[in-house]
Amino acid sequence: xxxxxxxxxxxxxxxxxxxxxxxxxxxxxxxxxxxxxxxxxxxxxxxxxxxxxxxxxxxxxxxxxxxxxxxxxxxxxxxxxxxxxxxxxxxxxxxxxxxxxxxxxxxxxxxxxxxxxxxxxxxxxxxxxxxxxxxxxxxxxxxxxxxxxxxxxxxxxxxxxxxxxxxxxxxxxxxxxxxxxxxxxxxxxxxxxxxxxxxxxxxxxxxxxxxxxxxxxxxxxxxxxxxxxxxxxxxxxxxxxxxxxxxxxxxxxxxxxxxxxxxxxxxxxxxxxxxxxxxxxxxxxxxxxxxxxxxxxxxxxxxxxxxxxxxxxxxxxxxxxxxxxxxxxxxxxxxxxxxxxxxxxxxxxxxxxxxxxxxxxxxxxxxxxxxxxxxxxxxxxxxxxxxxxxxxxxxxxxxxxxxxxxxxxxxxxxx
Amino acid sequence: xxxxxxxxxxxxxxxxxxxxxxxxxxxxxxxxxxxxxxxxxxxxxxxxxxxxxxxxxxxxxxxxxxxxxxxxxxxxxxxxxxxxxxxxxxxxxxxxxxxxxxxxxxxxxxxxxxxxxxxxxxxxxxxxxxxxxxxxxxxxxxxxxxxxxxxxxxxxxxxxxxxxxxxxxxxxxxxxxxxxxxxxxxxxxxxxxxxxxxxxxxxxxxxxxxxxxxxxxxxxxxxxxxxxxxxxxxxxxxxxxxxxxxxxxxxxxxxxxxxxxxxxxxxxxxxxxxxxxxxxxxxxxxxxxxxxxxxxxxxxxxxxxxxxxxxxxxxxxxxxxxxxxxxxxxxxxxxxxxxxxxxxxxxxxxxxxxxxxxxxxxxxxxxxxxxxxxxxxxxxxxxxxxxxxxxxxxxxxxxxxxxxxxxxxxxxxxx
Numbered sequence: 008x009x010x011x012x013x014x015x016x017x018x019x020x021x022x023x024x025x026x027x028x029x030x031x032x033x034x035x036x037x038x039x040x041x042x043x044x045x046x047x048x049x050x051x052x053x054x055x056x057x058x059x060x061x062x063x064x065x066x067x068x069x070x071x072x073x074x075x076x077x078x079x080x081x082x083x084x085x086x087x088x089x090x091x092x093x094x095x096x097x098x099x100x101x102x103x104x105x106x107x108x109x110x111x112x113x114x115x116x117x118x119x120x121x122x123x124x125x126x127x128x129x130x131x132x133x134x135x136x137x138x139x140x141x142x143x144x145x146x147x148x149x150x151x152x153x154x155x156x157x158x159x160x161x162x163x164x165x166x167x168x169x170x171x172x173x174x175x176x177x178x179x180x181x182x183x184x185x186x187x188x189x190x191x192x193x194x195x196x197x198x199x200x201x202x203x204x205x206x207x208x209x210x211x212x213x214x215x216x217x218x219x220x221x222x223x224x225x226x227x228x229x230x231x232x233x234x235x236x237x238x239x240x241x242x243x244x245x246x247x248x249x250x251x252x253x254x255x256x257x258x259x260x261x262x263x264x265x266x267x268x269x270x271x272x273x274x275x276x277x278x279x280x281x282x283x284x285x286x287x288x289x290x291x292x293x294x295x296x297x298x299x300x301x302x303x304x305x306x307x308x309x310x311x312x313x314x315x316x317x318x319x320x321x322x323x324x325x326x327x328x329x330x331x332x333x334x335x336x337x338x339x340x341x342x343x344x345x346x347x348x349x350x351x352x353x354x355x356x357x358x359x360x361x362x363x364x365x366x367x368x369x370x371x372x373x374x375x376x377x378x379x380x381x382x383x384x385x386x387x388x389x390x391x392x393x394x395x396x397x398x399x400x401x402x403x404x405x406x407x408x409x410x411x412x413x414x415x416x417x418x419x420x421x422x
Numbered sequence: 423x424x425x426x427x428x429x430x431x432x433x434x435x436x437x438x439x440x441x442x443x444x445x446x447x448x449x450x451x452x453x454x455x456x457x458x459x460x461x462x463x464x465x466x467x468x469x470x471x472x473x474x475x476x477x478x479x480x481x482x483x484x485x486x487x488x489x490x491x492x493x494x495x496x497x498x499x500x501x502x503x504x505x506x507x508x509x510x511x512x513x514x515x516x517x518x519x520x521x522x523x524x525x526x527x528x529x530x531x532x533x534x535x536x537x538x539x540x541x542x543x544x545x546x547x548x549x550x551x552x553x554x555x556x557x558x559x560x561x562x563x564x565x566x567x568x569x570x571x572x573x574x575x576x577x578x579x580x581x582x583x584x585x586x587x588x589x590x591x592x593x594x595x596x597x598x599x600x601x602x603x604x605x606x607x608x609x610x611x612x613x614x615x616x617x618x619x620x621x622x623x624x625x626x627x628x629x630x631x632x633x634x635x636x637x638x639x640x641x642x643x644x645x646x647x648x649x650x651x652x653x654x655x656x657x658x659x660x661x662x663x664x665x666x667x668x669x670x671x672x673x674x675x676x677x678x679x680x681x682x683x684x685x686x687x688x689x690x691x692x693x694x695x696x697x698x699x700x701x702x703x704x705x706x707x708x709x710x711x712x713x714x715x716x717x718x719x720x721x722x723x724x725x726x727x728x729x730x731x732x733x734x735x736x737x738x739x740x741x742x743x744x745x746x747x748x749x750x751x752x753x754x755x756x757x758x759x760x761x762x763x764x765x766x767x768x769x770x771x772x773x774x775x776x777x778x779x780x781x782x783x784x785x786x787x788x789x790x791x792x793x794x795x796x797x798x799x800x801x802x803x804x805x806x807x808x809x810x811x812x813x814x815x816x817x818x819x820x821x822x823x824x825x826x827x828x829x830x831x832x833x834x835x836x837x
Binding site for chain 2: 023026027106108112114121122200204205219220223225226227228243245246249250252253254257339357361362363365366367368369370371372373374376377378382383384394395396397399400409410411412413414415416417418419420421
């Protein structure tokens with residue numbers, strides 16, 4: 008089994024080198040890495056073809072095989088992503104606050120890299136390049152643990168990046184990949200507190216739960232989204248229907264897709280038949296409460312389990328309520344703290360919803376699909392945090408940093 | 423055994439009421455709570471006397487008994503602390519950032535309460551009132567688990583606070599105390615993810631380690647401080663000695679006390695004899711490396727364990743180095759990410775130290791004892807974070823909040 012302490016120590020040493028690199032040097036290195044990935048595409052594709060052969064042997068689904076598959080275009084997209092990260096502002100060194108104390112101590116709060124960031128992810132090999140570019144630009148070293156399905160692809164990508172860094176006289180240990188696919192190694196990785204400052208899981212709800220439950224390293228929980236749209240009695244249905252169709256069907260497998268509708272009773276008679284028609288056209292199956300089923304007879308009767316479910320499918324639950332307060336209570340009971348929307352022309356209802364709903368992103372009259380680092384203008388995204396500690400919602404470069412206090416004195420002692 | 427889910431649900435419900443309270447209502451309630459604690463001093467002292475009797479029976483040390491003991495003056499100090507928190511600015515509702523996207527979405531990042539904050543602490547019963555005032559002012563509900571030694575005192579204080587809140591028509595579930603002293607309850611508390619947003623341990627290194635290892639709730643690690651002072655070759659010894667004596671001896675049992683000195687070789691011949699004299703006067707025992715023992719013959723030879731130790735005692739370790747770089751490497755190897763200082767008149771050395779040392783607070787020419795919410799001007803402190811996620815260094819009211827994004831649209835959908 009691989010010696011994680013050795014890996015940890017390498018990452019730990021690398022972080023001190025990385026935290027001192029200038030923005031210019033980091034950007035130049037990212038450009039070299041991007042070019043190098045494209046130049047080495049044949050090598051990466053060869054490794055990927057081994058993963059794909061194994062996937063076929065192991066009976067992997069077509070959808071999963073598609074996630075695993077690389078081609079020249081996808082490698083070029085990976086490189087392009089890295090170039091985009093290079094073009095983003097460097098968060099490191101920003102002075103967040105500055106103040107002087109009555110005793111003359113000058114205190115400044117300065118943005119610094121987190122240190123060593125661990126990332127545990129699943130099938131998509133492009134996450135390897137993606138995670139590297141974000142952690143590197145924000146001055147961190149990273150230890151990656153990808154899915155065993157993609158081990159050959161991930162290894163090849165990592166090797167290309169390491170060689171490119173070395174050619175720039177930067178420590179290749181900025182990126183370290185755990186190449187041992189033994190599950191016990193992953194469990195040990197989650198307890199590597201001595202070396203790893205934060206652990207970010209990216210992938211299925213099961214993966215994330217396992218990391219939250221087993222890690223002793225601070226975790227940023229990402230990605231599970233049981234997102235609701237509440238159609239208020241004062242909703243403009245010409246806005247409501249396109250937003251709902253967009254949020255439910257534009258991409259069904261993503262965490263910011265809508266999974267549940269909450270409908271005010273005063274509007275249900277007018278709204279639900281229109282919804283029925285729109286969802287029939289878009290092949291969306293409705294799981295509704297009693298009131299819903301009265302108006303949409305072929306809807307399936309919803310269970311409590313439905314309201315708590317992130318379908319990631321052409322399915323949606325519908326619940327009717329008497330008031331915005333009841334809508335808020337329902338959402339706060341079942342949501343995962345991701346993205347929730349109200350459709351209303353009523354300012355008071357909008358204010359109540361914005362204040363009362365407990366989630367990273369709360370929308371008025373817009374699709375939940377906008378919860379995304381690019382859509383927010385962050386230029387990149389390592390994931391969407393659904394916890395409240397450290398970062399909430401889309402996480403870009405800034406969210407991969409911490410801060411330190413620098414205190415300048417001239418001999419002050421505490422009385 | 424107590425039903426933690428029931429407690430959790432109460433705190434969960436309370437948080438929605440608390441997040442909507444105006445600053446004025448919160449401040450008035452805090453004033454009522456403060457007065458009520460003083461008025462009910464006899465009741466609290468009676469409960470405290472039971473804890474003290476048990477403490478004597480159980481052979482508790484004098485020092486620990488002193489921590490546990492309340493008197494009228496200490497209760498008045500508790501009340502005064504609450505009044506001070508009432509006077510602080512309310513962090514809730516602050517607009518941290520605001521921006522508009524090209525598609526017309528108006529996004530604002532707004533400071534909101536964390537939700538439910540769990541606090542696990544040890545003997546001092548004043549933490550009960552302290553923790554309440556900070557979590558309440560920042561709009562959170564709190565579930566407290568104090569030490570079993572102080573259970574009667576903590577219960578009495580909690581009851582007084584709950585009654586005072588109820589008299590202000592505010593939910594008493596803003597503060598909930600786990601009154602079951604079974605250790606299994608504490609273990610279950612650490613896994614109450616459904617209801618608790620963050621867990622903050624306050625107490626000994628052992629308590630904190632246990633919480634970090636066993637909690638599945640996000641934890642803010644606080645308090646362990648293996649703090650160093652590096653005496654550079656260009657140190658002004660007239661500054662160095664008072665700072666060292668202050669940092670080591672002003673209060674030996676605190677996390678921001680100095681536990682280790684790092685001394686540049688070029689200054690050791692001049693500095694160490696002065697240090698020896700000053701420490702002899704202050705009864706501080708030196709554990710030094712070979713070079714140190716050469717100059718201070720009655721110093722104890724330091725082991726590797728010494729360098730990693732938070733003595734919390736009249737003891738200090740001393741290590742000699744050849745350069746500021748070696749000092750930084752030594753400190754980064756052994757420190758706990760709390761507070762580190764350099765004594766130097768050399769700007770280049772100071773800059774290197776500020777940039778290279780990985781800790782919450784890095785000082786130039788000042789005592790590490792200033793790492794404190796009050797000394798930083800935060801007006802209060804729930805603890806000192808030694809992790810990098812969320813908050814680093816002294817944590818005041820702001821550090822007990824999270825944020826949410828409010829997004830206002832007019833029908834936007836994602837293309």
